[in-house]
Amino acid sequence: MTIYLQMLGTGDAFSTKYYNNNAVLQDHGYTLLIDCGVTAPQAMKALGKSFQEVTETLITHIHGDHIGGLAELARTPSQEPHGKMTLLLAETLIEPLWQHPLLEPLHRKGGARSLADVFNVKPLKPDTPYTLSPSLTLELIRTPHMPGKASYSLLLNECVFYSADLTFQPELLLHLVHNRGITKILHDCQLSGRGQVHTTLRELLSLPEEIRKLIMLMHYSDEKPKFEGNTGEMEFLEQQVVYRLPDCRKDT
Numbered sequence: 001m002t003i004y005l006q007m008l009g010t011g012d013a014f015s016t017k018y019y020n021n022n023a024v025l026q027d028h029g030y031t032l033l034i035d036c037g038v039t040a041p042q043a044m045k046a047l048g049k050s051f052q053e054v055t056e057t058l059i060t061h062i063h064g065d066h067i068g069g070l071a072e073l074a075r076t077p078s079q080e081p082h083g084k085m086t087l088l089l090a091e092t093l094i095e096p097l098w099q100h101p102l103l104e105p106l107h108r109k110g111g112a113r114s115l116a117d118v119f120n121v122k123p124l125k126p127d128t129p130y131t132l133s134p135s136l137t138l139e140l141i142r143t144p145h146m147p148g149k150a151s152y153s154l155l156l157n158e159c160v161f162y163s164a165d166l167t168f169q170p171e172l173l174l175h176l177v178h179n180r181g182i183t184k185i186l187h188d189c190q191l192s193g194r195g196q197v198h199t200t201l202r203e204l205l206s207l208p209e210e211i212r213k214l215i216m217l218m219h220y221s222d223e224k225p226k227f228e229g230n231t232g233e234m235e236f237l238e239q240q241v242v243y244r245l246p247d248c249r250k251d252t
């Protein structure tokens with residue numbers, strides 16, 4: 001079965017041309033929102049979509065461009081009997097997310113005292129495969145982003161790696177391709193300057209060709225047009241375009 005990926009946005013946290021790097025994955029009746037940044041409500045509207053179409057929302061890490069739209073998401077009534085939207089996230093993120101200033105509006109919602117009061121929270125363990133829908137599996141891999149801050153990249157359907165803002169990890173990428181059967185890498189990319197918390201284009205260009213040709217670039221700055229044609233084998237992922245994702249699960 002085919003699943004479809006549509007980036008709500010492909011911009012970095014400071015972009016004024018692209019929405020935040022958030023995505024929707026669709027498996028027929030099931031819709032997974034991957035991260036819900038400040039611009040997510042507007043980006044959904046731009047696609048003629050609404051949060052009501054979202055079945056579950058996955059949070060990779062706690063930065064405004066990945067969580068800033070959650071207060072609005074929480075106000076959306078879900079189709080479930082409990083009425084709450086479902087949030088998937090690593091256990092380690094639950095309390096820091098609730099304490100984040102961007103979620104403060106929810107603290108005032110009917111005496112809410114925890115994330116579970118405003119969302120149907122489903123805690124996930126890293127390095128553990130989960131079946132989200134008939135054609136979609138997910139595994140979290142903890143990856144380095146900012147010191148002391150937990151952040152989780154994604155393995156989708158056993159062969160797509162979706163980076164959650166990470167510093168350059170060449171050994172991990174080689175391992176994923178050689179030992180985990182990864183055939184597509186969607187990677188955040190800082191186009192210029194020194195990469196302190198993100199991977200830079202220069203670093204990605206230093207990878208072997210066999211890895212570069214699997215990579216598509218996302219989470220980039222407004223300078224992107226200047227870099228078109230200068231990214232080697234790596235293409236830019238474009239916001240709002242629908243992509244078909246490979247499904248390499250052994251039992252399909």
Ligand SMILES: Nc1ccn([C@@H]2O[C@@H]3COP(=O)(O)O[C@H]3[C@H]2O)c(=O)n1
Pocket residue numbers: 012013063064065066165197
């Ligand atoms: N000059 C900067 C640089 C970065 N940042 C924040 O750091 C985050 C890194 O991950 P991100 O998801 O790209 O969002 C960035 C800003 O929130 C920031 O607030 N000021």
Ligand SMILES: [Zn+2]
Pocket residue numbers: 012013021063065066165219
């Ligand atoms: Zn980000």
Ligand SMILES: [Zn+2]
Pocket residue numbers: 061063145165
């Ligand atoms: Zn980040």
